Amino acid sequence: MDSKFKLVALIGKYQTSAGVAAVASARAALDAVAHFLHDQGCDVVLERDTALNMGMVTHPTLTVPQIGEQCDLGLVVGGDGTMLGIGRQLAAYGVPLIGINQGRLGFITDIPYGNFAACLSLMLRGEYVEDHRSLMTGRVMRDGHCVYNATALNDVVVNRxxxxxxxxxxxxxxxxxxxxxxxxxxxxxxxxxxxxxxxSSGGPLLHPSIPGWVMVPIAPHTLSNRPIVLANTSHIAIEVVAGRDASASFDQQSLASLMHGDRIEVTRSNHHVRFLHPKGWSYFDTLREKLHWNEGVTST
Structure with missing residues (x-):
């Protein structure tokens, strides 16, 4: 079978603190997906850190920038956290991403591992739904100078x-x-x-097609401080006036320590992430599954 995607990069969830059994399970999943892709006529490479941490030496490896420059598709085997990390890095290259989830169904890794062959065989032939997700850029300004900057697919959070x-x-x-x-x-x-x-902090759900952001206070002292939806063309500035040991996090994966007077500026990124979903995929199906809507309700 001729695949629409010739060179496919596999990216796995790797944690040096994970137990032997967890690493072995993740490695077996990556091997299974790699063999399936070969059978579909794809050339397969492993993301370099995935290969190193998993001890996998049977496939060529590429760095993330090399994947962005050379690969037709990135295939993530892991959870939403793994997808967030690689999505930010590959957004500038426009490489589409597919997510296979080994655990519970994710919001953005939505193909169950047990069903990956049936889903991928169709998607590799071009039967998929493409879904673009916006990114934001955050930077920490101190005395007029940028001391930290990062992109975020989920959120920028200022915390006590x-x-x-x-x-x-x-x-x-x-x-x-x-x-x-x-x-x-x-x-x-x-x-x-x-x-x-x-x-979890009381904010509303925003459909991915809405060009907006939501600003949500965490446990506000004044209960009239409510979430507000803003245009994603807005320039948001948050200045630390008081409080000790505050920090700014980006997708909960990178962290900057803050001082009084620091300004966290948030703007829309010029890039977006390209997700591919199985044909027939619906955002509302994912919400029902993840948020357990309709449980105990008999549909007619």
Missing amino acids: GATSGMVELRVEVDGHFVANQRADGLIIATPTGSTAYAL
């Missing part, structure tokens, strides 16, 4: 310290003062991130 009290944050949108908020923190989330930390 683990053992400290509330932080006070001055919030501006497009240069207009919004409010000084005393809270445990503040979340700026994309539609993709609206189902993550923002949801």
Whole structure:
């Protein structure tokens, strides 16, 4: 069978702290997917860190930038956290991504491992739904200089310290003062991130087609401080006014320590992530599955 994708990169979930059994299971899953891709006529490479941490030496390896420059498809075997990490890195290259989940169905890794062959055989022939997700860029400004910057697919979060009290944050949108908020923190989330930390803090769900962000306070001191939906063309600035040991996190995967007077500026990235889903995929099907909607309800 001729695949639409000739060179496919496999990216796995790897943790040096994972147990022997977990690593062996992940390695076996990657091997199974690699053999299937070969049978479908694809050339397969492994992302270099995946191969090193899994001890896999049977396939050629490429760095993430090399994957971006050379590969037609990235195939992630893991969970949403793995997909978040690789999605940010490959967004600038426009490489499409497919997610195979070994555990519970993910929001963005939505093919169950037990059913990957049936799904992939169709998708490799071009039978898929393409889904573009926006990214945001965050930077920490200190005394007029950028001291940290990162991209985020889910959210940018300003948090209080683990053992400290509330932080006070001055919030501006497009240069207009919004409010000084005393809270445990503040979340700026994309539609993709609206189902993550923002949801658990009381924020609304945003459909991925909406060009917006949601700004959600975390445990605000004043209960009238509510989530608000903003255009993703907005320039958001969050200044740390008071509070100890505050930090800014990006997709909960990279962290910057903050000082009083630091400004966290959030703007829309020029790049987006390309996800491929099986034909017939629906965002609402994923929500029902993950959020356990309709449980105990008999459909007619």
